Amino acid sequence: MKVDKGTDDALLSHRGSVKVTITPCQPKVLTHLPKRPPVDIAFTDLNYSVKEGSKNNVKTILKNVSGRLKSGELTAIMGPSGAGKSTLLNILTGYKISGMEGSITINGHERDLSQFAKLSAYIMQDNQLHGNLSVEEAMNVATALKLGTQISKQEKTQVIQEILETLGLLEHIKTMTSNLSGGQKKRLSIALELVNNPPIMFFDEPTSGLDSSSCFQCISLLKCLARGGRTIICTIHQPSARLFEMFDHLYTLAEGQCIYQGSTQQLVPFMATLGLVCPSYHNPASFIIEVSCGEYGDYVRKLVAAIQNGKCDIQAGKPFPQSEQLNNADVDKKINNMQTATVSESGQGNNILAYAHNDIVKEPTAPTGDGVVIPIELSPVDSDKQPGVTTNLLDDTLPTSTQRYGTSELNQFWIVLKRTLLFSRRDWTLMYLRLFAHILVGFLIGALYYDIGNDGAKVLSNLGFLFFNMLFLMYTSMTITILSFPLEMPVLIKENFNRWYSLRSYYMAITVSDIPFQAVFCVLYVTIVYYLTSQPPEISRFIMFLSACLLISFVAQSVGLVVGAAMNVQNGVFLAPVMSVPFLLFSGFFVSFDAIPIYLRWITYLSYIRYGFEGTALATYSFGREKLKCYQVYCHFKSPSTTLEELDMLDADFRLDIIALIVIFLVLRVSAFLFLRWKLMSQR
Numbered sequence: 001m002k003v004d005k006g007t008d009d010a011l012l013s014h015r016g017s018v019k020v021t022i023t024p025c026q027p028k029v030l031t032h033l034p035k036r037p038p039v040d041i042a043f044t045d046l047n048y049s050v051k052e053g054s055k056n057n058v059k060t061i062l063k064n065v066s067g068r069l070k071s072g073e074l075t076a077i078m079g080p081s082g083a084g085k086s087t088l089l090n091i092l093t094g095y096k097i098s099g100m101e102g103s104i105t106i107n108g109h110e111r112d113l114s115q116f117a118k119l120s121a122y123i124m125q126d127n128q129l130h131g132n133l134s135v136e137e138a139m140n141v142a143t144a145l146k147l148g149t150q151i152s153k154q155e156k157t158q159v160i161q162e163i164l165e166t167l168g169l170l171e172h173i174k175t176m177t178s179n180l181s182g183g184q185k186k187r188l189s190i191a192l193e194l195v196n197n198p199p200i201m202f203f204d205e206p207t208s209g210l211d212s213s214s215c216f217q218c219i220s221l222l223k224c225l226a227r228g229g230r231t232i233i234c235t236i237h238q239p240s241a242r243l244f245e246m247f248d249h250l251y252t253l254a255e256g257q258c259i260y261q262g263s264t265q266q267l268v269p270f271m272a273t274l275g276l277v278c279p280s281y282h283n284p285a286s287f288i289i290e291v292s293c294g295e296y297g298d299y300v301r302k303l304v305a306a307i308q309n310g311k312c313d314i315q316a317g318k319p320f321p322q323s324e325q326l327n328n329a330d331v332d333k334k335i336n337n338m339q340t341a342t343v344s345e346s347g348q349g350n351n352i353l354a355y356a357h358n359d360i361v362k363e364p365t366a367p368t369g370d371g372v373v374i375p376i377e378l379s380p381v382d383s384d385k386q387p388g389v390t391t392n393l394l395d396d397t398l399p400t401s402t403q404r405y406g407t408s409e410l411n412q413f414w415i416v417l418k419r420t421l422l423f424s425r426r427d428w429t430l431m432y433l434r435l436f437a438h439i440l441v442g443f444l445i446g447a448l449y450y451d452i453g454n455d456g457a458k459v460l461s462n463l464g465f466l467f468f469n470m471l472f473l474m475y476t477s478m479t480i481t482i483l484s485f486p487l488e489m490p491v492l493i494k495e496n497f498n499r500w501y502s503l504r505s506y507y508m509a510i511t512v513s514d515i516p517f518q519a520v521f522c523v524l525y526v527t528i529v530y531y532l533t534s535q536p537p538e539i540s541r542f543i544m545f546l547s548a549c550l551l552i553s554f555v556a557q558s559v560g561l562v563v564g565a566a567m568n569v570q571n572g573v574f575l576a577p578v579m580s581v582p583f584l585l586f587s588g589f590f591v592s593f594d595a596i597p598i599y600l601r602w603i604t605y606l607s608y609i610r611y612g613f614e615g616t617a618l619a620t621y622s623f624g625r626e627k628l629k630c631y632q633v634y635c636h637f638k639s640p641s642t643t644l645e646e647l648d649m650l651d652a653d654f655r656l657d658i659i660a661l662i663v664i665f666l667v668l669r670v671s672a673f674l675f676l677r678w679k680l681m682s683q684r
Ligand SMILES: Nc1ncnc2c1ncn2[C@@H]1O[C@H](COP(=O)(O)OP(=O)(O)OP(=O)(O)O)[C@@H](O)[C@H]1O
Pocket: 050, 051, 052, 059, 061, 079, 080, 081, 082, 083, 084, 085, 086, 087, 088, 237
């Protein structure tokens, strides 16, 4: 029997007697992807607890759940809000590891997280894409990182073309990621992970935020991927009947326990055996959610017992697990009625297990418009690997290579560095606003302190100018990093978890990437103010002055990295300037070293502003500078040594200031890396 596209009601009214077939359009075979093994996942007695509150109360989120997820199947993890779907997904992906008990096996062997990470991809709910890259650029980066030198450049281009064509993104290849629609972003997220052909793909709420047509396209695509022999697992809230039909396998959670595991087609008959008859015209997906929310009475415990908390797997053609509910006469009657109906319509003998949606013929429902053009052939999943998308590419052996990433760390560094430089070039705030600010403030300060550098009567103002330089360079380089770095975190978490690159390569790349820009801005600013304010014209003094200023801006940028790595933007924007106050107070500008109480002097050694201020003051007034001009009767600071004496810098050593700044810079960079690593680990 044939049912038109979109006629869910008609489809539902024939539940139990029809079969879903989506007629293939032009087959698209991903021929260039690397071969990967098919992977089955099983988990047994999985427990997950978290500590909560000041008394460290233990909250158990997953309670002894078991289950299995097979290759070639599209699995939905469903359940009411708070049931533990995301938690289960995070545990299965290996994203959450602490607080978990139980066993997870891969093709019958205990899961080795490192090996598993090479086989799986986790596509998180919010896509986590870089908006400043085009689809093509994003794909190029993913291919370069994930495939490395395994294949030639030409083959990489073919892989990208094929994947984009298959996912209906080829016509958007030049579009910036930020301009893609929600569905296209989702498909791009999938395309990026597909380049190394992971045999297991996890999706957290892949349909969230999509309209019904895009949802259908998205699930069709996942179905296609599953048909290629992959294990596709996604959490989903409450799919429409039409979407629900497309899943092969359903895993339902309620209150952290499994209430159903098995074929989607067997859900309704299985529930009926427990006295839960899904009304006609009712979406089975909604029905099980309603049941798990207790709308039909307290059935959760019965369902958990019947399915043995996930140890049973309801399959067509296999008997249901024994349940005391089956003895209930009313239930028997209901089942018998359903059996009779099924037998008479499908003519498949007298087995209730034959009751399914097996005979619905629905055509054509391949996605249309700008959507996915992959052919979708829905047929029983029991035949393990259907010919289709990439089945023939799957290798049977699990990888044994010890290589953690697709390419060497040096390559990762170059690729991420190039990408970051591209972002910087395209980021208006990061680049042009910063450039504009440095030039504008440079001229403003130049105008304010114009020509005071060699005037013996204006030395105090000149010291104010030196201190302001420190302040300006510190805040501009620190705040921009505090504001921009935390925004990178979600993408970093996703890409690092999916083994695109190591944290070390990423960190090196972002550390190096901003240094040239910061250096150019600083040189521009210092050049403008130095000459407008008539500081000593010797080139050696200018270089010393500039190097102290450059180091201050690099150190402040490192402070920004530490703060950005350790906390979110809101806290960082408040805390970083507040934490800088002691360093400013102890810089030697407000109070000379002699005047500081002994027990507080140690703070001056930590104050990088002190070293910067001292460095610029020495470059200006030390190294035998001749007396300044005096246009008044008396200029107290006419002699540069008087100024240095007043600042308690007569014995100061410029080289020590530079060394101190370099040491602080290195310590902060290493600390930022450790914070970042801690933050990534603490999420898990
Ligand atoms: N770190 C945590 N500390 C305390 N409780 C937690 C923690 N993580 C999860 N939970 C709780 O565990 C339960 C399951 O959370 P989870 O996010 O897995 O639910 P979900 O089924 O995915 O819900 P939704 O569909 O609303 O996203 C919720 O009650 C949640 O509050």
